[in-house]
Amino acid sequence: MSDRRERFLDRLAAHAERAPEATALWDGTQRLSYGELAAAIDARRARLAAVGATRVGLALDNGVEWALWDLALLTDSCVAVPVPAFFGDAQRSHLVERAGLDAWIGPGGEALGFGTPDPGGVATRPVPAPLALHPGTTRITFTSGTSDAPKGVCLDTETVLAVAISLAEVVAPADIERHLAMLPLATLLENLGGLYLPLWLGAGVALPGAAELGWQGASGFDAGAALAAIERYRPHSLILMPQQLQALVERALAAGWPVAEGYGLSECASVVCLNRPGEVEVSGATMLGYLGEPPVAGWHATGDLGRWEGNALVLEGRRREVFITAYGRNVDPQWVEGVLATRPGIAQALVHGEALAHNRALIVPAAANLPDAAIEAEIAAANTTLPDYARVSEWRRCAPFTPHNDQLTANGRLRREAILAAYRDWLTRPGANVTTTDASRPTYRVRPITTTEE
Structure with missing residues (x-):
């Protein structure tokens, strides 16, 4: 024992x-x-x-x-x-x-x-x-x-x-x-x-x-x-x-409610740190290995980016999920998505801007009957907290990202490749379809999609 x-x-x-x-x-x-x-x-x-x-x-x-x-x-x-x-x-x-x-x-x-x-x-x-x-x-x-x-x-x-x-x-x-x-x-x-x-x-x-x-x-x-x-x-x-x-x-x-944020992954028995010092490369309480693959030892590379602020670990997205805009700016989509998801009217969001002049977002509203104008207001409010190169200028409604449709992992992460494949035509279409009235308040061109997904 x-x-x-x-x-x-x-x-x-x-x-x-x-x-x-x-x-x-x-x-x-x-x-x-x-x-x-x-x-x-x-x-x-x-x-x-x-x-x-x-x-x-x-x-x-x-x-x-x-x-x-x-x-x-x-x-x-x-x-x-x-x-x-x-x-x-x-x-x-x-x-x-x-x-x-x-x-x-x-x-x-x-x-x-x-x-x-x-x-x-x-x-x-x-x-x-x-x-x-x-x-x-x-x-x-x-x-x-x-x-x-x-x-x-x-x-x-x-x-x-x-x-x-x-x-x-x-x-x-x-x-x-x-x-x-x-x-x-x-x-x-x-x-x-x-x-x-x-x-x-x-x-x-x-x-x-x-x-x-x-x-x-x-x-x-x-x-x-x-x-x-x-x-x-x-x-x-x-x-x-x-x-x-x-x-x-x-x-x-x-x-x-006192809310404590945790960070972890299955390979490290789910929890690495809880509002306490942690590392993106982890050793100690880690897995024995993947089933059917060689055993692992030493440090485990999580694939997550982070930096230390004093004794706190600040996460900055995934190693390969940064996109580069048409103006050469590096943007971590998880950062922008996190800002959008803090708005009460937005349940989920995926942001894309690779080689584009303006960033686009797929939006899952918090309520199916939420008006487009309300979603626009939520995006506008989120944009005020972001620099211009990270703001969202175009958006579309979409069905929820879930494990059932293979667009969400079991621990709640977006499966970007699957979502990109499902909405590739709109997300990657070249050109801009937005007019800007000033640097901080773009005018949104809404493009709702019809879906039969439950």
Whole structure:
């Protein structure tokens, strides 16, 4: 047993002895106390052992069951492979074959070659010659990255718990007693920051399903439903993607939420730094390697650009995402997109200006019925904070960028090549189609697009 896994399990036992009636896990239907936690985990360990499961796909919705199965896998050093709900059939099939899964927990297993689940809910299949894993691998998190086929990031328990424990040390002064998991538990960040971290602290974890949290498939987010969940569970902590926080920003400001910004990537067990010193090249708690590729050691190049301001790491975009305007100016599109996304009426934006006299933006409005004039006003307001070469002069509405349409990665980054391919004719068309009344207030020529995408 690894040192940190032993320490983690010892902490759970200590919480059970100190406060056996305290809530550990709750999903709105099922509630489990710390005193009941060990027996519930042991029951699932027995089910896994009975069928000889060693590499297990976990495809459940958020809930107490997801957490219990995950903790059972962690306790026995089985290989856990969380399955993102937004993965399509081809991606799921790739995940199953690449990871050599011999067991599946959740719906959809029969279509992937697994048998009928046993009474304990575990479906199995024979795997004669599974791909060898990096020594020590106990978790494979699949990240879409920039390629079509998801890549499997191999992690060990020591690394995952090292990150969770270090985060617990950072947030300890906040005296968190209840965490609400707002992201899918298949997301490594929520898995370690929203399950292991609060359990380490002895806090309760609220685990409602995706629909109750406001998730609408892979492409929508209902802020009203999310607020209702927050009202119901009344958490002391949340982990939010930028798009979620933007949708909830008025409530957050009114309630005085303390928001701490984090930075990380799956290859480094999801979190590198949390409003604390960090590095763009990272060593220490990093992955063992990509599934099926040579092991890695030493520093990991993240591909992110940054600079130090005193003891703070300031990120400045991706290494290869800078474009050069027709006037020879270098522009980081993420910088401009970040400014646009701070406007309440703009949910997402992609900015392009390679070899163009004026920058163009694809805009996803915060509400489908938002008038063009309101979007223009939001862009104009954003432009006042930007230098002239970085301002947006032309824009179009577009459908949301989502993992479902392959225009957003699992951790919320734009897949620029895919978006550029979808809108290439407009984004790259030469010439300018804007008249300027003064240096800071361009007149927009709006070009709405019709889309049938949900």
